[in-house]
Amino acid sequence: MILHINGALKPYYVQTLCMxxxxxxxxxxGEEPGEDIPEAWVALNEDGTGVSASVRLKAGDRETRGEARTAWGAGNGDPDRVRKLAAGEAFLAAGEVLTGIRPPWGIMTGVRPAKVATELLGAGYTPGDCADAIRRDYLTEPGKARLATDVSLAESRLITPEIRKQVSVYIGIPFCPTRCAYCSFVSYTSPGLLKLIPEYLDALANDVDGVFSVIRENGLEIASVYIGGGTPTVLSAAQLDSLLSKIGENLEKAGASPREYTLEAGRPDTIDAEKMASAVRHGVTRVSVNPQSLSPDVLRAIGRAHTPEMFFDAYRIARDSGVRDINVDLIAGLPGDTEETFRETLDGVAALDPENVTVHTFSVKKSSEFRAEGRFEPESLTAARSVDYAEGALRGAGYLPYYMYRQKNTVGNLENVGYAKPGHEGLYNVYMMEEVHSILASGAHAVTKFVSLPAPDGSVRIERLFQPKYPYEYLREYREGAGARLAALREAARGFFGKGKGE
Ligand code: SF4
Known part of the structure; x- marks a missing residue:
């Protein structure tokens, strides 16, 4: 797509509007104009009272226009935001006519819609005024403005000054028993690569020791631990027990008892009673059992190697283990799913009364075969109606939204929302998404993120340290001696926490 921008607007913002x-x-x-190349012209005109924007969009043989004017006092009064709101509104007018789509989030771009609500609530808006302002300025549906406001309110209850001074620990297992058709994660799934697991676990144990030694050296308190994937329960019961023992030893040495300890078990086809008993024995408080859908046809279409019955069995095993919280992940807008089959899925899950339900919207990255095969329908209304149904049904059953993010290339530009029974929110999700505190990570493809305490204007300083992306690179580094990476982590942590815990 070719952009022509006349005015003080960042191209990235205009790109996100196009998307x-x-x-x-x-x-x-350097793309050249052509019949199949969409184009957008955006022009701003500023005077003493505000900004006028005009937008022209061209796609195929269609061309549409939109105009808007925004006063300098709109939004939070920041001139850049006023320009964005004017351009966004004009863009929306042109885009709606071009595509026939009325986007539920209006012109709200960005990963975290609740961030805008947090700013407004922080500036003294009541929740009602906050939702009104979001709807008015960003042209969202009223329900989305309310959702962003409610998520922000839930986060503010969970993010205390004490939590900001703590850290969380992430441990990654990038292996899965088979590959889901929509997956674009680096997870290893072929039998040959799964043979690397024993060596990977040796390297990981070493890495976990290193991360915890840095935590002890800096006198840090641990708020939460998260074992994610891939599919962590792809490990055998003995392998999982050994990893959990390693983490347990380190927690004990650090004198830590985290508020939350999650094992993102994930795929129902990998969960058994022995693994769950081991998890609970080692202090795991939260597991994820993820069917994504309860429709056998949809599960087959997305290449999940389990049936709805296998999910119900795995859920029962998790429940019988006595673990405190169970999360169930679902995806709205999957290929082949309908509003009716999604409703059946949601109702079937809600009837089990899990503590958390996370409703994602189907998102396809470029490498996935769905996009290649044209099975991705960005404009699908099924997803929009499904997430609306989920919100209504879950609120009605006593769940509240507490965590939300958006991704690119998502059906209908919709959101992913975590719902929880009050007091059972998935804390790590909030800490990670809202960049509340530092997360020290081990395993391939894991990212350590140092997050400072907020400055008076609320901003935080962030530094990242990346682990090798693929397990084979991670193992090569381990074989050659992982001392350099630990030394880098140690030095970065000393630099970061040495100055008054990242202030
Ligand atoms: S379980 Fe998740 S990480 Fe594993 S193959 Fe499926 S989508 Fe990818």
Whole structure:
């Protein structure tokens, strides 16, 4: 797509507006105009009272226009935001006519819609005024403005000054028993690569020791521990027990008793009673058992190697283990899913009364075969109606939204929302998404993120340290001696926490 921008607007913002209506569109440098190349012209005109924006969009043989004017006092009064709101509104007018789509989130771009609500609530808006302002300025549906406000309110209850001074620990297992058709994660799934697991676990144990030694050296308190994947329960019961023992030893040495300890078990086809008993014995408080859908046809279409019955069995095993919290992940808008089958899935899950339900919207990255085969329908209304149904049904059953993020290339530009019974929120999700405190990570593809305490204006300083992306790179580094990486982590942590815990 080619952009023509006349005015003080960052191209990235205009690109994100284009992606609302044309998901997956690319902006290669030096692209030449052509019949199949969409184009957008955006022009701003500023005077003493505000900003006028005009937008022209061209896709195929269609061309549409939109105009808007925004006063300088709109939003939080920041001139850049006023320009964005004017351009966004004009873009929406042109985009709606071009595509026939009225995006539920209006012109709200960005990963964290609740961030805007947090700013407004922090500036003294009541929840009602906050939702009104979001709806008015960003042209969202009223329900989405309320959702962003409610998530922000839930986060503010969970993010205390004490939590900001603590850290969390992430441990990654990038292996899965088979590959889901929509997956674009680096997880290893072929039998040959699964043979690497024993060596990977040796390297990981070493890595976990290193991360915890840095935590002890800096006198840090641990708020939560998260074992994620991939599929952590792809490990045998003995392998899982050994990893949990290693983490347990380190928690004991650090004198830590985290508020939450999650094992993202994930795929129902990997969960058994022995693994769950081991998890609970080692202090795990939360597990995820993820069917994604309870429709056998949809599960087959997305290449999940389990049936709805296998999910119900795995859920029962998890429940019988006595673990405190169970999360169930679902995806709305999956290929082949309908509003009716999604409703059946949601109702079937809600009837089990799990503490958390996370409703994602189907999102396809470029490498996935869904996009290649044209099975991705960005404009699908099924997903929009499914997430609306989920919100209503879950609120009605006593769940509240507490965590939300958006991704690119998502059906209908929709959101992913975590719902929880009050007091059972998935804390790590909030700490990680809202960049509440540092997360020290081990395993391939894991990222350590140092997050400072907030400055008076609320901003935080962030530094990242990346682990090798693929397990084979991670293992090569381990074989050659992982001392350099630990030394880098130690030095970065000393630099970061040495100055008054990251202030
Ligand atoms: S379980 Fe998740 S990480 Fe594993 S293959 Fe499926 S989508 Fe990918």
């Amino acid at each position: 609302i209506f044309l998901p997956g569109v690319k902006f290669p440098e």
